[in-house]
Amino acid sequence: MSKVLETIGLTKYFYDPIKFKVLDAIDMSINHGEFVSIVGKSGCGKSTLLYLLSTMDTDYDGEILMNEELVTGKSDKELAKIRNEKIGFVFQFHYLLSEYNVLKNVMLPGLKLGKFSEAEVEHHAMEHLRTLDMQEQALKMPNQLSGGQKQRVAIARALINNPLIIMGDEPTGNLDKKNSDMVFDIFNQLTLEKKQTLLIVTHDNDFAKRTNRIITMQDGKIVV
Amino acid sequence: MNFKLILNIAIHLLRARLKQTVVAAVGVTFGIAMFITLVGFMNGLNGLLDGLMLNRTPHVRLYNEIKPSENQPIALSEKYKNSTNFISSVKPKDRGKAIYNSLAIIHYLKQDERIIDVAPKITTPVFFNSGTIEISGVVNGIEVAPEEKLFQTSDYLVEGKIADLNQNNSIIIGKGLADKMLLVKGDMIKVTSAKGNLASLKVVGILQIGIADIDNTMSYTSLDTAQKILGESTNYITDIQVKLYDIKTAPALATEFHNKFDLDTIDYQTANSQFETGSTVRSIISYAVGIVLLIVAGFGIYNILNMMIFEKMDSIAILKATGFSGKDVKWIFISLSLIIGITGGVFGLVFGYVFSSIIDAIPFETASLPTVKTYPIDYNPLFYVVGITFALITTTIAGLFPAIKAGKVDPVEIIRGK
Numbered sequence: 001m002s003k004v005l006e007t008i009g010l011t012k013y014f015y016d017p018i019k020f021k022v023l024d025a026i027d028m029s030i031n032h033g034e035f036v037s038i039v040g041k042s043g044c045g046k047s048t049l050l051y052l053l054s055t056m057d058t059d060y061d062g063e064i065l066m067n068e069e070l071v072t073g074k075s076d077k078e079l080a081k082i083r084n085e086k087i088g089f090v091f092q093f094h095y096l097l098s099e100y101n102v103l104k105n106v107m108l109p110g111l112k113l114g115k116f117s118e119a120e121v122e123h124h125a126m127e128h129l130r131t132l133d134m135q136e137q138a139l140k141m142p143n144q145l146s147g148g149q150k151q152r153v154a155i156a157r158a159l160i161n162n163p164l165i166i167m168g169d170e171p172t173g174n175l176d177k178k179n180s181d182m183v184f185d186i187f188n189q190l191t192l193e194k195k196q197t198l199l200i201v202t203h204d205n206d207f208a209k210r211t212n213r214i215i216t217m218q219d220g221k222i223v224v
Numbered sequence: 225m226n227f228k229l230i231l232n233i234a235i236h237l238l239r240a241r242l243k244q245t246v247v248a249a250v251g252v253t254f255g256i257a258m259f260i261t262l263v264g265f266m267n268g269l270n271g272l273l274d275g276l277m278l279n280r281t282p283h284v285r286l287y288n289e290i291k292p293s294e295n296q297p298i299a300l301s302e303k304y305k306n307s308t309n310f311i312s313s314v315k316p317k318d319r320g321k322a323i324y325n326s327l328a329i330i331h332y333l334k335q336d337e338r339i340i341d342v343a344p345k346i347t348t349p350v351f352f353n354s355g356t357i358e359i360s361g362v363v364n365g366i367e368v369a370p371e372e373k374l375f376q377t378s379d380y381l382v383e384g385k386i387a388d389l390n391q392n393n394s395i396i397i398g399k400g401l402a403d404k405m406l407l408v409k410g411d412m413i414k415v416t417s418a419k420g421n422l423a424s425l426k427v428v429g430i431l432q433i434g435i436a437d438i439d440n441t442m443s444y445t446s447l448d449t450a451q452k453i454l455g456e457s458t459n460y461i462t463d464i465q466v467k468l469y470d471i472k473t474a475p476a477l478a479t480e481f482h483n484k485f486d487l488d489t490i491d492y493q494t495a496n497s498q499f500e501t502g503s504t505v506r507s508i509i510s511y512a513v514g515i516v517l518l519i520v521a522g523f524g525i526y527n528i529l530n531m532m533i534f535e536k537m538d539s540i541a542i543l544k545a546t547g548f549s550g551k552d553v554k555w556i557f558i559s560l561s562l563i564i565g566i567t568g569g570v571f572g573l574v575f576g577y578v579f580s581s582i583i584d585a586i587p588f589e590t591a592s593l594p595t596v597k598t599y600p601i602d603y604n605p606l607f608y609v610v611g612i613t614f615a616l617i618t619t620t621i622a623g624l625f626p627a628i629k630a631g632k633v634d635p636v637e638i639i640r641g642k
Contacts, residue, residue, distance in 0.1 A: 047640065051636045051639075051640070054545070056544070056545060056634075056635050056636050057636045076549050076550050076551075077549045077551060079549075080544070080547050080548060080549035080550075080552070081547065081549075083544075083545065083546065083547045084546060084547020084548075085547070089545050089546065091545075091639055095538060095541065095542040095545070095639070096542075097236075097539050097542060097543075098240070098539070099236040099237060099239065099240045099539070100236060108229075108543075108546065109546040109547055111226070111229050112226065112229060112546070112547050112548060112552075113547070114226055114229075157546070169639070
């Protein structure tokens with residue numbers, strides 16, 4: 001089993017208002033095809049950990065390896081490329097671009113990658129939307145969609161470049177029970193059918209219990 | 225970097241804020257249009273006024289100045305050689321106004337490739353007789369073809385043709401003179417030279433330059449007729465007028481001719497220094513106003529882009545999270561401001577041209593300028609190039625600071641902050 005993600009002595013401080021250790025020498029790894037959830041009380045540092053792993057936050061001590069390659073210390077441009085190519089994001093608040101329709105929103109990271117032609121990217125995007133049962137909404141604008149639908153578009157966007165790992169920051173935090181279950185089912189299906197690696201931060205214990213592995217955090221440390 | 229995608233995102237962002245975008249672009253349009261109109265109008269006026277002077281003034285004039293001898297007899301004395309000599313009551317020496325060996329000099333100057341052409345001239349004070357009244361004036365004896373080529377004298381003719389001067393004993397007189405003496409084309413006029421020679425000439429044309437002092441005294445006749453009035457031989461010439469391809473070389477050439485021909489010379493710049501200053505100041509004012517307008521438009525763009533960045537923080541965060549680097553985001557916002565600049569600028573050029581044409585069509589009739597019917601406009605393409613360049617520079621600078629700011633937006637802060 002190859003390690004998709006690994007951290008060695010990951011430590012992070014907050015300086016405002018006082019110096020405060022948020023993450024304390026975290027060592028962890030995630031294998032290919034795993035569906036992992038991170039749980040913990042509010043303020044335990046689970047979101048902070050996710051942002052470090054996502055390469056968006058670069059202010060930390062220790063090392064992060066992705067696909068057994070060191071990510072720490074790379075330039076802004078290289079990190080942007082890694083996020084584009086290897087990581088798919090699903091946030092709590094959908095974060096779709098309101099200027100584009102659903103299809104274009106899904107296509108955007110694919111167009112940025114530039115590996116396929118626009119027609120091919122569009123084809124892939126439609127396929128992902130179809131598997132998520134969203135093909136009917138492809139030409140709608142994001143503000144015409146419900147919360148659950150927006151989240152499905154965000155998942156389709158996360159999938160467009162066939163990422164190494166999908167990261168979710170409370171992806172069900174803003175949804176009702178029915179939509180939460182639906183999002184979980186989508187994630188679960190991705191792991192089962194496509195061996196997709198998933199790392200989801202959540203405070204929803206029901207959601208976490210059904211994942212392959214639960215990482216519990218407390219005061220900046222992994223307890224289980 | 226994928227510029228097509230970046231441009232596409234920029235256009236979508238602009239479309240979402242269409243109203244502000246249009247306002248910003250209109251600011252640029254207004255600035256450029258005003259700049260083009262102002263500069264075109266100012267330079268048109270400059271050209272008109274310069275033309276007034278330039279058309280009638282040679283770039284270099286060769287003549288004999290009446291002045292005292294530089295070498296006084298005392299300088300020859302051995303005895304006082306090492307003394308400082310004071311001579312009082314020195315009088316100017318009359319060397320005659322005629323240029324010695326004038327035909328050879330003219331022939332030599334015509335070979336010079338820096339020179340467009342050479343026009344010989346005789347200037348002499350005369351009296352025009354009207355009954356018992358004598359009016360003092362000036363007769364310019366000219367050679368019609370080169371004079372017309374160099375000074376476009378026919379532009380100022382109210383009546384008659386310049387070529388008619390080639391007839392024997394013909395004269396073209398100033399409008400003021402004609403009005404005073406109640407003369408019309410075809411009448412005869414009596415002229416007395418300073419030496420008392422009397423001649424009777426036929427008025428073949430009337431001239432109006434627009435400067436009353438000149439129109440009241442000026443008259444033109446042919447070189448032959450002038451020589452006849454003065455009773456001089458056919459090589460008698462008092463002035464050699466030279467026009468150059470490059471007017472900037474006039475002072476240097478004036479010095480060169482002075483040394484070569486031992487004649488007094490005066491260049492255009494020295495003769496019209498106050499004119500040059502006026503033109504320069506007018507140009508500076510029009511450029512200054514244009515640039516100020518563009519800077520104001522630049523602040524407008526800066527404001528709108530800044531606002532847009534605050535509104536689009538979420539979009540910037542998501543772009544960065546999905547793999548757009550800070551540089552990409554920076555370029556998105558620079559393209560935004562360039563789109564505003566280019567659209568605004570191009571419309572500005574069009575409107576500038578339209579405004580210029582409108583001014584160009586407004587009647588502007590003044591007695592002093594018979595050939596000018598409407599306000600003068602200079603449609604120099606250089607102004608349009610300068611205009612669009614300024615538009616691009618100001619909008620790029622105005623967009624640069626917000627763009628750098630957008631590039632530095634920390635996505636974690638935005639996503640976390642929700």
